[in-house]
Amino acid sequence: MTFDVAGSATRAMHDRSAAWRFIEGFAAAWAEPIEARDGWNQADLDAAEHRLGVRLPDAMRDAYALFGKRPDLTSNQDWLLTPSELRRDGELVVFRRESHTGTSWGAALDSPDPAVVHEAERGWEPWLPHFSAACVELVLSEALFRDEAVTADREMSAVDISLLEDHFSLLPLRSPGARWFVSDDVIVREDAAQWLWARARTPEALETLAERLPGEWATD
Structure with missing residues (x-):
């Protein structure tokens, strides 16, 4: 199954519904299709609201109801908290925690699709302007670390930035310190111009990546 990662991600940055369509399409093409049982029910979300004493943003409720019970999409490296957490x-x-440092992600309570912030040394700092966009980033990030997937990583070299820009499409998804690139059947995340993380749909696609970005790739 083919899926236009670049085009769908671009639409998802401007439209909450398009973000959910991106996640559904990506899951079907790169993992397994999302089913009705993969989301939390409304009673679970209502209980979380009662416990917290707030109304959850609409986008957060949408996301949890759609794919909140799919750890293969949300919790391979870091993890999406359950409604009770x-x-x-x-x-x-x-709503999300990093596995090694305990860093967290939080969503504001001021709009249906609010901004997301990231816990840093100086406190909460901006991450992405909308929760739905943060969900797209979450699913892409966790795809890089899925067990038994075709993945690779390595330290960046001086020529990698120009090669990335020549051979891959840059996604309009800019969380602090990271850029995302895609081509047919390959996703690459550049972290702070220091490290590359890659996910391919097939071993052949990973071989093509290594040809376009030669270097000492570590694979599982």
């Missing part, structure tokens, strides 16, 4: 931090709802 969501917590308040002032006017934020913390």
